[in-house]
Amino acid sequence: MRFETPTEQFHNAVSIAARFAERRANLSALAGILIAAENGRILLRATNLECGVEISLPAKVTEGGVVAIPAHTLQGFISNVRGKSVSVAHVGEVVRVETDRAVASIKTLPADDFPILPRVSASTVFTIKSNDLTRVIRSVAFCAATSTIKPELQSILLFADAGKLSAVATDSFRLAEKTASLRSGGSVPHLLLPARNAVEFMRILETYQGDIDVYYNENQISAHINTIYFTSRLVDGSFPNYRQIIPASFSTEAVVLREDFSQALKSLSIFSDKFFHMSFAIEPSKKALILSSHNPDVGEQTSTIHAAISGEAVTMSFNSRYLADSLQAISGESIRILSNGMGKAILIKDAADESFLYLAMPMNR
Amino acid sequence: MTTTKDLWENTLVELELTISPPNFNTWFRDTHIVRVEDNTVYLGVPSQFARDWLSRKFHKDILRSLRGLSENVRSIEYIISRGTKKTPEEIVSTPAAPSELPLEAVHTKSNLNPRFTLSSFVVGPFNELAHAAAQAVIRKPGIAYNPLLIYGPTGLGKTHLIQAIGNHFRVHAPDRKVFYMTSEKFSMDYVSALQAGKVHSFKERYRQYDLLVMDDVQFLAGRDKIKEEFFHLFNYLYDGNKQLVFTSDQHPNFIQQLEDRIKSRLSAGMIVSITPPDHQSRLAIVRAKAAVHKVVLSDEILDYLAATVEGNVRELEGALNLLLIQFEMREGPLTLADTKNILRTAAGTAKKAVSVGEVVKIIANFYGIEETSIYEKTRRKEVVRPRQVIMFLLRDDFHLSFPAIGDKMGGRDHTTVIHSCDKIKNELLSDSILNQEISQIRLMLK
Numbered sequence: 001m002r003f004e005t006p007t008e009q010f011h012n013a014v015s016i017a018a019r020f021a022e023r024r025a026n027l028s029a030l031a032g033i034l035i036a037a038e039n040g041r042i043l044l045r046a047t048n049l050e051c052g053v054e055i056s057l058p059a060k061v062t063e064g065g066v067v068a069i070p071a072h073t074l075q076g077f078i079s080n081v082r083g084k085s086v087s088v089a090h091v092g093e094v095v096r097v098e099t100d101r102a103v104a105s106i107k108t109l110p111a112d113d114f115p116i117l118p119r120v121s122a123s124t125v126f127t128i129k130s131n132d133l134t135r136v137i138r139s140v141a142f143c144a145a146t147s148t149i150k151p152e153l154q155s156i157l158l159f160a161d162a163g164k165l166s167a168v169a170t171d172s173f174r175l176a177e178k179t180a181s182l183r184s185g186g187s188v189p190h191l192l193l194p195a196r197n198a199v200e201f202m203r204i205l206e207t208y209q210g211d212i213d214v215y216y217n218e219n220q221i222s223a224h225i226n227t228i229y230f231t232s233r234l235v236d237g238s239f240p241n242y243r244q245i246i247p248a249s250f251s252t253e254a255v256v257l258r259e260d261f262s263q264a265l266k267s268l269s270i271f272s273d274k275f276f277h278m279s280f281a282i283e284p285s286k287k288a289l290i291l292s293s294h295n296p297d298v299g300e301q302t303s304t305i306h307a308a309i310s311g312e313a314v315t316m317s318f319n320s321r322y323l324a325d326s327l328q329a330i331s332g333e334s335i336r337i338l339s340n341g342m343g344k345a346i347l348i349k350d351a352a353d354e355s356f357l358y359l360a361m362p363m364n365r
Numbered sequence: 366m367t368t369t370k371d372l373w374e375n376t377l378v379e380l381e382l383t384i385s386p387p388n389f390n391t392w393f394r395d396t397h398i399v400r401v402e403d404n405t406v407y408l409g410v411p412s413q414f415a416r417d418w419l420s421r422k423f424h425k426d427i428l429r430s431l432r433g434l435s436e437n438v439r440s441i442e443y444i445i446s447r448g449t450k451k452t453p454e455e456i457v458s459t460p461a462a463p464s465e466l467p468l469e470a471v472h473t474k475s476n477l478n479p480r481f482t483l484s485s486f487v488v489g490p491f492n493e494l495a496h497a498a499a500q501a502v503i504r505k506p507g508i509a510y511n512p513l514l515i516y517g518p519t520g521l522g523k524t525h526l527i528q529a530i531g532n533h534f535r536v537h538a539p540d541r542k543v544f545y546m547t548s549e550k551f552s553m554d555y556v557s558a559l560q561a562g563k564v565h566s567f568k569e570r571y572r573q574y575d576l577l578v579m580d581d582v583q584f585l586a587g588r589d590k591i592k593e594e595f596f597h598l599f600n601y602l603y604d605g606n607k608q609l610v611f612t613s614d615q616h617p618n619f620i621q622q623l624e625d626r627i628k629s630r631l632s633a634g635m636i637v638s639i640t641p642p643d644h645q646s647r648l649a650i651v652r653a654k655a656a657v658h659k660v661v662l663s664d665e666i667l668d669y670l671a672a673t674v675e676g677n678v679r680e681l682e683g684a685l686n687l688l689l690i691q692f693e694m695r696e697g698p699l700t701l702a703d704t705k706n707i708l709r710t711a712a713g714t715a716k717k718a719v720s721v722g723e724v725v726k727i728i729a730n731f732y733g734i735e736e737t738s739i740y741e742k743t744r745r746k747e748v749v750r751p752r753q754v755i756m757f758l759l760r761d762d763f764h765l766s767f768p769a770i771g772d773k774m775g776g777r778d779h780t781t782v783i784h785s786c787d788k789i790k791n792e793l794l795s796d797s798i799l800n801q802e803i804s805q806i807r808l809m810l811k
Binding site: 025026027028030047049052113115116117118119219220233274275343 | 385387388390391412413414415416417418421422445539540569573
């Protein structure tokens with residue numbers, strides 16, 4: 001095998017593929033990127049058997065063939081070389097990677113062991129703007145559980161009803177939901193996409209503007225993003241019926257400026273203890289939110305934020321990070337905070353945008 | 366024909382020889398035969414990755430091996446199965462419909478059994494002190510009696526009482542963090558934290574509680590690292606005026622292999638004992654338990670039950686349950702004769718065979734006197750009391766006849782034995798020290 005291709009695009013492709021390779025795999029080939037050259041194109045493939053990616057690039061192929069190269073070695077080398085183009089040649093047990101100034105010989109991996117990626121038939125599909133899908137994943141992914149006890153909570157729930165795609169994630173202490181319009185495909189059943197894979201998916205989606213088609217069956221999801229093919233396993237399980245836990249009415253509502261709230265939370269974090277404990281009071285009489293945190297080793301702080309409030313006064317304790325997390329998904333100028341009193345979950349929304357909601361439980365003390 | 370499981374296991378053994386270990390482990394893990402139908406083997410695989418690759422790369426090998434073992438296999442279908450191993454876990458982990466943000470996560474954290482409440486706790490002379498102490502703790506947590514230690518033999522409601530304290534807090538002061546555990550769980554947690562290198566988070570976790578309830582502290586004895594960890598946890602919570610509640614099967618001073626620093630700390634607050642219930646209390650307990658089951662039993666039967674089923678409340682409950690099931694099965698009401706019959710057949714409790722010599726040796730040891738002096742004709746006070754205790758136990762626990770006991774005790778008259786037994790029995794009613802001594806000895810004899 002022998003080909004030549006522009007360094008920059010090869011570097012980009014290798015960087016993306018390397019994220020899917022698994023360094024500590026049982027099967028050594030999985031630590032590599034498979035490169036297949038044929039008919040003026042090269043194809044890079046990497047997978048950890050949870051999700052996988054294939055990237056197709058134009059290249060000057062002088063000799064076809066297939067080779068598997070350790071991903072981290074190749075990426076480490078290619079990201080530190082200069083030069084307009086790179087040429088790759090398979091010679092015996094090694095691959096020679098050559099640029100204007102540097103040459104590397106990298107030992108190859110058994111290409112025969114490298115699996116193919118699953119394909120999903122085109123019968124079930126929805127179409128969405130790449131930007132929108134990126135946004136819904138980013139808005140909820142941080143809420144997914146990190147513990148492996150409940151695989152369904154480690155996943156993002158995706159489903160669509162009447163042309164609206166919803167993404168939901170929860171770790172059982174807080175929950176985020178974000179919706180976006182589909183371009184086509186009216187309803188989609190519940191799909192549980194592992195959150196880690198969703199984040200990789202999102203990073204690929206970010207590179208592309210335009211509509212994408214997402215194919216799915218009960219076990220697998222896949223999409224073509226420009227020249228990149230992405231596929232991921234779906235989790236088999238059922239997501240809690242989260243709609244039931246979102247309260248329909250509230251006893252207190254406060255509207256504050258997002259910037260004020262965000263700044264207060266940031267400075268409070270300096271004084272919070274290791275549990276990020278923070279007390280949170282809505283005071284209708286003072287027309288203010290009063291936030292305070294204290295750490296016996298550092299000191300304490302109280303912030304007062306001007307707010308428009310209706311309803312009763314309430315005081316609660318929160319993990320301040322849970323509240324701060326919600327803001328990263330909100331872009332509007334002001335936010336609505338809705339509460340049903342002590343010990344009940346609060347709901348945070350963008351005041352001008354109904355597509356996002358965030359539910360957080362208070363701390364139990 | 367062999368079962369599908371055997372067939373697949375044999376196939377795997379054969380395949381393992383021809384395929385490299387990494388390939389074998391990656392692709393054949395979690396595979397199984399779902400069913401065999403019309404000479405087609407339906408092979409369950411965990412994911413589409415595995416399905417695509419097995420059918421493409423290893424299909425021929427698998428088919429050849431299967432045919433070698435079962436000639437009529439013609440083809441293989443690969444299906445993505447919802448793995449056999451995963452299913453039970455999923456049933457558990459799929460919450461039917463959490464009514465709030467899976468809030469039960471917060472409640473299960475306290476580890477308390479909501480069944481144990483103060484209102485279902487029967488109070489009698491044998492446990493009223495413990496009950497009063499629990500009430501005081503509830504009113505002034507961390508101040509009244511800290512730590513509170515309740516001790517007594519098994520099955521008398523120690524766990525019920527301490528869990529009731531926890532449950533009361535959970536309901537009436539939901540902002541306070543309550544945690545119940547056994548000392549065994551504490552040890553296990555510590556060991557696994559140690560193995561995972563997360564001792565720090567272990568410490569953090571236990572130090573956040575406002576009320577820590579630990580059952581069976583005597584099991585901490587003899588485990589040095591765990592005792593040390595317990596010691597530090599105790600100090601931390603105690604200094605923060607957090608309420609601590611413990612149970613033990615004996616007074617902390619009698620727990621062997623427990624350092625004095627821990628003993629003295631356990632004794633710092635309030636130590637109360639629960640003794641086996643007297644007849645009136647047992648009657649009250651039986652009544653209350655029967656009422657829970659909504660069954661009306663005649664006074665006669667209840668009285669008989671309370672009188673005959675010796676031992677702890679748990680055994681009493683067991684005997685009552687036995688009656689209840691009979692009660693449900695038969696048509697008419699239970700008579701006293703029926704009751705006697707049912708209980709007699711069930712009460713085949715075998716006592717361990719212990720020789721008289723051994724009993725004498727253990728008790729003489731316990732009181733620190735010469736074994737031989739028991740058999741002598743002396744009336745020294747320090748010998749008379751142990752001798753009486755021996756006779757009492759031989760009669761009460763081992764059901765020896767009075768003359769036989771007299772014979773074993775160096776040829777004493779059976780009336781002497783009867784007198785001794787009565788004396789001890791009477792003193793037991795009033796003397797709590799004697800009570801304790803006897804329960805200690807009984808433990809040693811087991």
